[in-house]
Amino acid sequence: MNCDQMRPILSSICDGQPLSEEVSEHLGTCAECDALLKKYQAMGSAIRNRASSYQWRNLQPHLRVTRSSGWWTTWKGAVQIPRIVFASMLVAIAILSGSLLLVRAKTAMPEGVMVLTQDLPDGHTTKCAMPVDAKAPTEACVVAISVKGGSIASSTRVLSKEGERVELGFKAKQSTNRISNAGEFLADVREQSVWVAPGKRTRVSIEGYGTISLRGELFDWMPLIPFRANEPLKPSVNEFRLVYPTLVQGNQVIYDGTGATSIVTDVADAAASIYVPDQGRFIVSTIPFEGSVVGEVLVSEIAFRLDGHDYVLYNAMPPTLAPRVWVRHDLDYQSSEPTKASIVSKSLAELLSTKSNH
């Protein structure tokens, strides 16, 4: 057997194929073939090292800050989701196949997503995220917020896009009362066309109220939290964030919070509550409280056992810096809207003081 005939055999030896006596003899006497076998083996070892170093590196949670460039904020520089968080998200998403928009948002919006900030005269600010479609008007983003002397509702939708400028259909109206259904409240208000451009404010006068200042920012992905588009992956101290939470009991989804977000910041007893019709509410707190059990926080999941059931609360972002939380189930809790599931993040003291109103 000559060295040319040996070469393919040396390759197959690296794949675990058995050595014949003839091949063994040749290897024992031929330095060239022995060196080639060692070379193949070294290449395999280098590939394995490369694979393991890649996995090690990426299992380390790390953050990247968003970098804005003029009008656009690009995905590449944005928060990178560590794989372990992605795993949690994917499992949550898998449970909720309806939530697949979340993972597809990035590629499904070639024209981008506009995050529109409305600065109100009394200092309030509200934000909306809307996909941009240059060919057809998009669904309106309708909000109502409490302001001095009552409430104000606004509706905004993207009508068209020309180069860098985006045309919006905008309407707003003030009420001296609380607005419970902003869509209905604005039904008779005439929509006006306004244009927003990069780095510029557009002012819109609202009769009887004042001037609302609009500014837009385009993203090439749908921010999970429109009103905090550049939200870092890492929560702040004294913060609790529910972002697209999903509560699973055993293998059953009992709350699907796709699109729902509630954040409380700067409170030492940060907590959140999830109300589920017919099941009462679940309070999750960063400090212990009466009647609660301990839940373990694993990046963006919270696992706990209550009333003989295993629960997992999946969140699209790490909800808290705390390694553990305390959870209580108030089965008898009465919501003001008993058939509507809801979430809220507040201080624990505030949550415990509300016995019947979510």
Place this chain on the structure above:
Amino acid sequence: MTDEGERWERIKKRDVGAFALFYKETAPALCSYLHQLTGQTHSAEDIAQQVFTDLWEGPNGFQPERGSLRAYVFGIARKRALDWWRRRPQTGAEAKESAARDEDRTPLIQDALLRLSEEHQTLLWLREAEGYSYAELAYVLDLPLGTVKSRLFTAREELRKIWTEESGRSTR
């Protein structure tokens, strides 16, 4: 029914636990492989994400008698990575160069692997890093079983020549 077949049946019946376990076992290695092919962390994770999402949304196509579920998923991921290359606006050579620059310190072996054809990269990566058998490689790459062995040899020879050349250049 085999373990693989049983796992597949559970995933088809939308068993979250089975899917999550399969994801946890497979995703890191899949991302690692895709990272080798694309040279970009974001793209690798995007493709992996899409592969798993599609598997959950429409679990069909896997034939347990042909190979493992893991190999099936790698095969899909490979096709997706090829689509990704095709959709990129750059030429293949330019894209590979930019991919290699995605990280500040690209190890020598990755440079060398990136200069191989995609098929040779896949063969060597799945064989050496993932320990795939000839049969599994044949399944992933859609090659006759008898061809895998000779292609692996060709890939090793090609890599050896590039690696030797690169090592020589880096020590000069």
